[in-house]
Amino acid sequence: MTSLRNLQMVALASLMVGTVPASALAQAKPPAQAPAPAQPPAQMTDKVIKIGVLNDQSGLYADLSGKGSVLAAKMAVEDFGGQVGGTPVEVIFADHQNKPDIGSNVARQWLDVDKVDVIVDVPTSSVALAVSEIAKTKNKVFLDSGAGSIDLTGKACTPNTVHWTYDTYALAHGTGSAVVANGGSSWFFLTADYAFGHALEKDVSDVVKASGGKVLGAVRHPLNTADFSSFLLQAQSSGAKVIGLANAGGDTINAIKAASEFGITEGGQKLAGLLVFISDVHALGLPSAKGLQLTSAFYWDTNDQTRAFSKRFSERNGGKVPTMVHAGVYSSVLHYLKAVQALKSDADGKAVVAQMKAMPTEDPLFGKGSIRADGRKIHPMYLYEVKAPSESKKPWDYYKLVRTIPAEQAFRPLAQSECPLVKK
CATH class of the missing domain: 3.40.50.2300 (Response regulator)
Structure with missing residues (x-):
């Protein structure tokens, strides 16, 4: 082994100064091992x-x-x-x-x-x-x-x-349809004034009208509104059976709390939280949120x-x-x-x-x-109702299932899509 290494070193040094042909170096190498099977290299950018x-x-x-x-x-x-x-x-x-x-x-x-x-x-x-x-x-x-x-x-x-x-279609055909079916035939919307709120109001309005109901009006509020009093007073004076909350997160929480303070639900009008998350229910507490119906793609339990x-x-x-x-x-x-x-x-x-x-x-x-x-991920959606405090048996035990909406019904039919990627 030592003599082989010495021969390699001499041959390499000689090759560098041009005194020994490259064939001498090749003869000094140990026998080559069989190469590993070739694997297609992954082409990941920036490693x-x-x-x-x-x-x-x-x-x-x-x-x-x-x-x-x-x-x-x-x-x-x-x-x-x-x-x-x-x-x-x-x-x-x-x-x-x-x-x-x-x-x-x-x-x-x-x-x-x-x-x-x-x-x-x-x-x-x-x-x-x-x-x-x-x-x-x-x-x-x-x-x-x-x-x-x-x-x-x-x-x-x-x-x-x-x-x-x-998306807004799934929410409208989940919560919106359920509320209409339960007698919510006239609506007034409190709508967050940006793309999501506008889309949700439109999609739920379409469901209400298709079911023979009426939309009596709407008022749009800025994103992240602290004071809902003037908006709720307009909704209250409309006489609508249902006040649809076309908003989300903190806006939904604040609107529901304000409605409770004004005694709106005690007066006979119902609130429809059209996008309600479990974090919202937790923030509201079951005494305030009980009975709310909501549509969700996932529930932890x-x-x-x-x-x-x-x-x-x-x-x-x-x-x-x-x-x-x-x-x-x-x-x-x-x-x-x-x-x-x-x-x-x-x-x-x-x-x-x-x-x-x-x-x-x-x-x-x-x-x-x-x-x-069209890029739409398809899976079932679920209509839930928020439990009363007496029904909740453990932390975060907030929902009871009303019905499962099959994947093929949960989202807008592909044939109705305006997406240019969809072949007509």
Whole structure:
């Protein structure tokens, strides 16, 4: 062995000064080993797969989204193994403050400079619609769980966006239909004055009218309203049987509390919370929230798998169980990583989304599902009623199931889609 090494060193030194032919060096090498079987290399950009969670970290949607969505994304990465084909996966986050300009600036910084591959969550539909267009322009991936606007899979759909969890059509045909069926034949809306609120008011109005009911009017309030007194007085004076709350998060909580203070429900009018999260019910308390009907894609206490995940989640989230937005973030990130693994590349956002659509979805929170051509993630939705305090037997035991809405009925039929990706 020593003589062989010496011969190699002499041959190499001689080759460098041009005194020994290269064949001498080749003769001095030990026998070559058989090469390992060739493996297709993973083509991951920048040697890291970077996920950006963009949402409300400090405002009215912080509880239903916020830090819980960051945790959900991290748990999905951990459960997947922390890497794809040897490439590590990193999760970062930012607060868009529910403002489209701030959200757009963060998205451009992430995609252009920080090399983020996929943006997830993004409640507040006006921000989500802006981010969707940016992701298309930069050919990256956008997975929305927090926003509700049906335009994300309608006229504003892109080949780079998937809309997870819920939308205004699903809410209208869940909660709206149930309230109408129970005698809510006349409505007045308190509507958050931005894309989501407008879409929800329209979709529920369509359901009410199609069922033979009437819409007596609406009033629009600014996002993150502290004082609902003037808006509720208009709703009260309308004489409508149902006051539809086309808002979410802190706005819904404040409106319900104010309605209780004004004695509106005692006067015979009913409140319809058209987008209510379990975090809202927790903030209101069962004495105030009891009897509310709501539509959700996820409830932590559904089965053994949802309970197991929610236990792990709550242990890392200050005892708070996941909302349906958190569940959607987990589910969407998991499916994204599966698609990247199948492609062995994260470089082409459009190709990744196409792969996501080609693969059936399956995870412990939503079960089996699919993604349609318009980018709509399909799964069942559920109509729940909030329990009375006497019915609740443990922490966060808030819902009782009224009915399951099958996946094929939960979302707008593809034939009615305005998405240009859908072949007519």
